[in-house]
Amino acid sequence: WGGGALGQARVTGADGRLQVDYDRFVRNLGESTLQVRFPPGSAHEGSIRLSLSQDYLADNEVMATTPDPMSVTAEGDRLVYEFGVRGDGPLTVTFDLRPNSGLGVLEATVGGTSAKPVRIRQLVYP
Template sequence: MESRTHWLECHGDAIDRGVLGLFGNGPLSWTTASDQSLIVEYQRFGRNQAPLQLRIHLPAGLGKDDSVSFQLDRAFVADVQITRITPKPDAEQPISDGIRFLWSSNVGEGAILVTVSYQPEHIGFLTARISVGDAASVSMRQFVYP
């Protein structure tokens, strides 16, 4: 009887962790990185080639001519397949350390929320540096399961 109780406790702990998000979706799976006015929400864990998202809160007016932009570093862009960005950027520019996404001044007043949908292409730790010009920069780190 004692071994059965132990077995149930062990499996119950694993189920609890899964429900809470330690293996994917759940309340513990999302975290936030921020620096000054840049806020990035992301999932701590994901699965290889399964959909994930970055939620990037961009402050308006940090770019030239009231445009809004952010950069993703080269390592992140090389390790994922970006499937969609909403709202759709007006322009994408390759830069020395990655890619810059730009929106014109008509994206709305105040901060805007940009959602980057992507799929990891490797197992293990996935890191990214998200920056808004020289004004703010944050790093994120995810673990990608097989």
């Protein structure tokens, strides 16, 4: 169930401005990683905003976010993380997560400042 070709998934936004790598299958109370990549040219006024569904984050304990965000704010049904970037470079954000929802399916919408959002689905097993 862990790692490998079947366990890993990658989804790219329709406009190519956002790429998300995640585990398709996660163990309840285990460890999981969600990685979001923005290509060069994604920054707006020196920062990139990344949004994640609040429901998804409520079903996961966020163990770490790398790099540290400048701010985190609630906007409707999502949390928006703002990251500073130097120049016009790329940004990769890694969330170390611990699913705590019990058995079932987790769904999330991941978006960004200049990126069309994508949806992910994960199966949580005991």
